[in-house]
Amino acid sequence: MNATRLPAALALSLAIAFGGASLPGPAAAELDVVDPDRGFPRVSRPYESMDAAFSRVGIPRSVAQIRQVRVGGTKADLVRALGRPVSAYADGSWNYDLSLDYPQANRLVCQYRVYFDAAGRVEETVWRRPQCAAVVRGGRRRAP
Numbered sequence: 704m705n706a707t708r709l710p711a712a713l714a715l716s717l718a719i720a721f722g723g724a725s726l727p728g729p730a731a732a733e734l735d736v737v738d739p740d741r742g743f744p745r746v747s748r749p750y751e752s753m754d755a756a757f758s759r760v761g762i763p764r765s766v767a768q769i770r771q772v773r774v775g776g777t778k779a780d781l782v783r784a785l786g787r788p789v790s791a792y793a794d795g796s797w798n799y800d801l802s803l804d805y806p807q808a809n810r811l812v813c814q815y816r817v818y819f820d821a822a823g824r825v826e827e828t829v830w831r832r833p834q835c836a837a838v839v840r841g842g843r844r845r846a847p
Contacts, residue, residue: 734774735836736829743798743814743831761802761812762786769801769839772817776825781817788817795819803838811835 764785771784781797788797796818805811813835820826830836 734772734828735840736827737831737833737836738829739831741816741829741831742792743816761800761810763802763810766803766839766841769803769815772825772828774825774827778819778823781825785815801835803835805834805838811838813838 762785768784772781785799785801789800790798792798796816799815799817801813801815802810803813811832811834814831815835816829816831817825818827818829830839
């Protein structure tokens with residue numbers, strides 16, 4: 704499956720920002736792809752007085768929980784690792800809003816989309832934000 708690759712300048716700046724953490728090459732194509740244009744739902748809250756329904760609240764999850772997600776894993780495996788998704792799409796993919804510990808802040812809310820193959824097994828995972836992938840990847844995660 705084709706995965707969107709990070710532009711070289713963004714990859715370099717992320718590697719520097721995260722202490723030289725390597726970004727994925729072709730070996731990690733199915734896990735932790737970064738693609739903000741992959742159809743993630745968008746919410747914005749430009750005014751503090753705006754109703755809280757317009758802000759995204761992530762479910763706290765650890766990096767260890769996210770690293771349990773594997774290509775070929777079942778939907779039951781995914782629910783055990785991350786819980787129920789916040790939404791599902793017509794293409795069968797699931798969307799999660801996850802809250803992760805972030806080195807430069809208290810928490811980082813991340814959108815994480817999981818795609819399944821025809822047998823209902825994990826085929827690909829996609830992050831909306833490169834910061835989220837970098838936190839989970841930590842320079843070490845690779846597709847099995």
